[in-house]
C-alpha cells in the first residue's frame with residue numbers, strides 16, 4: 001500500500017502512538033540474572049541493602065534542599081551554599097546507588113511515595129526550624145546512613161560483591177563522613193568575636 005493510499009484510507013502514520021499500556025516486565029523485588037559472576041543470593045542481598053540506603057540517601061538529599069531553602073540567621077548565606085553543595089553530592093550518590101541496583105539485576109526504588117514508605121530517616125515538619133535543629137536533623141540522618149552502609153559493606157564483602165562493597169565504602173561512607181565534618185563544626189560552641 002502506498003503512502004498516498006494510507007492517507008486516502010485515513011491511516012495517519014505521523015500520529016504518535018500514545019496512551020500505551022502493558023504489564024511491568026520486571027516487578028519490584030524480582031531479580032534478573034546478569035552474567036557478572038555473582039550468585040543470585042549475593043546480588044539479591046546487595047539489591048535489598050542498596051534499596052534501603054537509596055531510600056535514606058534520597059531522603060537526606062531532599063532534607064538538604066529543604067534546609068537550603070528554609071534556613072535563616074547570620075550564617076544564612078554560608079549555610080544556604082553549603083546545604084546546596086551537599087545536596088548535589090548526595091544526588092550523585094543517589095544515581096550511583098540506583099544504577100548499581102539495576103546493574104546487579106534488581107529494580108530500584110524511585111518515586112517519592114515509595115521512598116517515604118521505605119526510609120528510616122525521621123520525617124521533619126513542613127515548617128522552618130532553627131539552624132541548630134536543622135544541623136542536628138542532618139547529622140542524625142548521616143549517622144543512620146553511615147551505620148547501615150558500614151554494615152552493608154561488610155555483608156557485600158563477605159558475599160563476594162566487591163563492587164557494592166567499594167561503592168558503599170569509597171562513596172557512601174567516605175562522602176557522608178566528610179559532610180558530617182563540615183556540618184558538625186557549625187554546632188561547636190566557640191566564641192565568634194571575643195575569646196573566653
Ligand SMILES: [Fe+2]
Pocket residue numbers: 068084
Ligand atoms: Fe537554590
